Amino acid sequence: MDIDRLIPQRPPFVMVDRVTDITDDGGSAQLAITDSNYFLQADGTFPLFGLIEHVAQVACAVEGYRIIRDGGKVPSMSMLAEVRRFAPERLPHAGETLDTEITKGVNVNGVMIIFGKVNVGNECIANMQIKIFIPQN
Numbered sequence: 001m002d003i004d005r006l007i008p009q010r011p012p013f014v015m016v017d018r019v020t021d022i023t024d025d026g027g028s029a030q031l032a033i034t035d036s037n038y039f040l041q042a043d044g045t046f047p048l049f050g051l052i053e054h055v056a057q058v059a060c061a062v063e064g065y066r067i068i069r070d071g072g073k074v075p076s077m078s079m080l081a082e083v084r085r086f087a088p089e090r091l092p093h094a095g096e097t098l099d100t101e102i103t104k105g106v107n108v109n110g111v112m113i114i115f116g117k118v119n120v121g122n123e124c125i126a127n128m129q130i131k132i133f134i135p136q137n
Contacts (some may be wrong), residue, residue: 014104
């Protein structure tokens, strides 16, 4: 499914290329970091705040997929509300692909706790817990 249908963000601020899996309690998605990425730094690294935004957008994409699958309309906005337990191991670089898995925790009135794990290949480069707000239809 086209990523523009799943998330409220628009280029150049889109940090998800495609959803790769949907599970009962989460899902996964990818982002190929290109030289033209909005967040890419002069030294070719993708910054910490880019990793956080990427995980938030993966969560929105997975939820957007569920909303469309269930006959709803994806909200026109979402909000990153909190970041906790952020444990980065290293910064990814241009040319690498992020494979990110999210697991949903509690959801109360559209505020969801999300556990995210970011991999490059078989290497885990970051873990985090975030809270995002996606308005309920």
